[in-house]
Amino acid sequence: GNSVTQMEGPVTLSEEAFLTINCTYTATGYPSLFWYVQYPGEGLQLLLKATKADDKGSNKGFEATYRKETTSFHLEKGSVQVSDSAVYFCALSDGGATNKLIFGTGTLLAVQP
């Protein structure tokens, strides 16, 4: 079945460091891919998305490129801030009858000043 695997956390970085959170997926067909973020005490929010191979999603300085050949959708940011501290979830939508999202287990990012 469809699944998402993302790197274990927590990831601890200093402010202005480069961030990569790895995400790979297993799916039949051509899923859409997402990154959601959950800030402390808040609900999940969509961070970015990509709907087809080679698409790049971007938002708030974060980027992720849909790589079909490696079945990956790694999240990157060139210079993290303390305010980026949150849990990041990679997800896919298989576009089937339910269009439900299948999530990874989440990666906690802690950015220190």
Place this chain on the structure above:
Amino acid sequence: GAGVSQSPSNKVTEKGKDVELRCDPISGHTALYWYRQSLGQGLEFLIYFQGNSAPDKSGLPSDRFSAERTGGSVSTLTIQRTQQEDSAVYLCASSFGQTAGANVLTFGAGSRLTVL
């Protein structure tokens, strides 16, 4: 409403009691989803509604769990005879329910359930 509303935000109950969790989706969103987020685990899909019908209940963990949706709007998730392993944050999400392309879900803040 402007966002997805869930109530209660926190619920503490005793083992064996029944609980009801409510979700009020964004107006006009035909698709509604329930997920469960347990400590140290990801988001576990529970059930999907399209309008008032639930074509995918595959994630409900046992027959103690049920959900309904009325008027194509508000949904209630009911857990009967709660167990300690039911303790989790229950998240509701809604969307326009596209059948193709990126289906963007908007999540509520969740209902945190603690079973003593």
